[in-house]
Amino acid sequence: MAKTLRLILGDQLNIKHSWFKELQPDVTYILLEVMQEQEYVMHHVQKILAFFGAMRNFAYQLSKLGHKVIYVKLDDENNKQDFAENLNRVIKKEHITRFEYLLPDEYRLDEQLKEICKSLHIETGSADTEHFLTERMAVKNFFGKKTRYLMESFYRNMREKLHVLMDDDEPEGGRWNFDADNRKKYDGKVPLVPPVVFNHDVTPLKKMIDAANIKYFGEVDAEHFGWPLSRQEALSALKYFCEHLLPNFGTYEDAMLQQHISLFHSRMSFAMNVKLVSPFEVVSTVLKYYNKNSKLISLAQVEGYIRQIVGWREFMRGVYWAQMPDYQEKNFFKHHTEIPHWFWDGKTQMNCLKHCIGQSLTDAWAHHIQRLMVIGNFCMLAGINPDDVDAWYLGVYIDAIQWVEITNTRGMSQYADGGIIGSKPYAASAAYINKMSDYCKNCHYDYKKKYGERACPYNSLYWNFYERNAEKLQGNPRIGMAYMTLKKMKPDEKQKIMEQAELYLDDLNKL
Numbered sequence: 001m002a003k004t005l006r007l008i009l010g011d012q013l014n015i016k017h018s019w020f021k022e023l024q025p026d027v028t029y030i031l032l033e034v035m036q037e038q039e040y041v042m043h044h045v046q047k048i049l050a051f052f053g054a055m056r057n058f059a060y061q062l063s064k065l066g067h068k069v070i071y072v073k074l075d076d077e078n079n080k081q082d083f084a085e086n087l088n089r090v091i092k093k094e095h096i097t098r099f100e101y102l103l104p105d106e107y108r109l110d111e112q113l114k115e116i117c118k119s120l121h122i123e124t125g126s127a128d129t130e131h132f133l134t135e136r137m138a139v140k141n142f143f144g145k146k147t148r149y150l151m152e153s154f155y156r157n158m159r160e161k162l163h164v165l166m167d168d169d170e171p172e173g174g175r176w177n178f179d180a181d182n183r184k185k186y187d188g189k190v191p192l193v194p195p196v197v198f199n200h201d202v203t204p205l206k207k208m209i210d211a212a213n214i215k216y217f218g219e220v221d222a223e224h225f226g227w228p229l230s231r232q233e234a235l236s237a238l239k240y241f242c243e244h245l246l247p248n249f250g251t252y253e254d255a256m257l258q259q260h261i262s263l264f265h266s267r268m269s270f271a272m273n274v275k276l277v278s279p280f281e282v283v284s285t286v287l288k289y290y291n292k293n294s295k296l297i298s299l300a301q302v303e304g305y306i307r308q309i310v311g312w313r314e315f316m317r318g319v320y321w322a323q324m325p326d327y328q329e330k331n332f333f334k335h336h337t338e339i340p341h342w343f344w345d346g347k348t349q350m351n352c353l354k355h356c357i358g359q360s361l362t363d364a365w366a367h368h369i370q371r372l373m374v375i376g377n378f379c380m381l382a383g384i385n386p387d388d389v390d391a392w393y394l395g396v397y398i399d400a401i402q403w404v405e406i407t408n409t410r411g412m413s414q415y416a417d418g419g420i421i422g423s424k425p426y427a428a429s430a431a432y433i434n435k436m437s438d439y440c441k442n443c444h445y446d447y448k449k450k451y452g453e454r455a456c457p458y459n460s461l462y463w464n465f466y467e468r469n470a471e472k473l474q475g476n477p478r479i480g481m482a483y484m485t486l487k488k489m490k491p492d493e494k495q496k497i498m499e500q501a502e503l504y505l506d507d508l509n510k511l
Helices: 045-064 083-093 107-119 138-143 151-162 203-211 231-249 269-273 279-292 299-323 351-363 368-382 386-396 402-413 430-436 457-468 477-488 491-506
Strands: 004-007 027-032 068-072 098-102 123-127
Touching (some): 027 083, 151 299, 231 279, 231 299, 279 299, 299 402, 351 368, 368 386, 368 402, 368 430, 368 457, 386 402, 430 457
Parallel strands (some): 004 098
């Protein structure tokens, strides 16, 4: 066999991959910590530490199994800080005659590795990561030449194909979607439980990235780092979710609280996105637990979670590969306002954003409604440049890898793709935030007021958004009610609302 070098990226930590089924004396695996990956966007400090910690543990586990592993640390003297240069150096030094890699999930790395292979004068090859439930082009193939993708139809097809929550050819419970049952504000009827956390001392890693002058943001308790960094911990977190959180997940999955960051969410996204566990394992475990405890867990709880994994996660990945690289340039509303400075410190008088952004900065995580309907909603209403929004989301969240971040942000959240993913913009006034959270009761602003002293910015920005984008949106049947309301507004009332919006838009940093 050719003397082979196999590259494993930081989000490809799948110990169950067929590559590792047997020991091969002529195969060496290589993992690289490089500045290239710290500089394409500014990351949250916890994201950097989590990736490095998980990568180092994975390399250790591979070595423990008997595989040959080269691990290049960020501060190694011979680290060239770039994939191409490091690989060329090792290939030459180890007399490698074949190079292989797992297909990256990010377009930029996919292109870079193709170019690296072209430049090498040895045999090259690639393999699937064996992680996702679908192929890269599944969404493109499913929708064909259609310009708009409907997740619900893709999700139903996935359920049928995988035979998940099905009774023969019909959906279990007679419904495909229990979303209408899963939109409740937390009402205190069931006790909250703390999220599962682990206890890692990553102080040496923190010292290393500081010595390397890596530019980052956010907070970390390096002596008590709580995210799962191994497959064993990820499986432990999944077990905790099934036993303590799943029974109430669906009911309160959209709810938000000031004093509890995650309610009943699993927080499995980082472990899944770096492939410590697979979506198949997560879904199988959840279904197994549900089937054993069906008297304690309703179908709505389980369907809501399965939809996120089998439907939304696979769908977003498919949209990414169907639409890149053009997708990252889309700006349907031509938004160009700079992101406010308080996105980097959480110091705003809007209590909802103070908590959601503050939580993102301290924990490197927020759940989907906090990301979509509080932070993302504000960005769209305020006309923030989607490039700025992408960069912030990609950097701040521990689970953010471009394939899942940009489709959720530029597509779902900002409607910058003009409706490829969403059939309408996810715009909401303060009424929605008050309905789903307890943020509004402690706010500097009055969620009931559209204009005047301390009027909630969401209200005037909401109507301003629809007014300024009327040409692009008023023909959309899903938001016809908003334009009917605008038309019925008394001229003086409408003027006051628009003037209030302009006042806020003139200096978002003061909000």
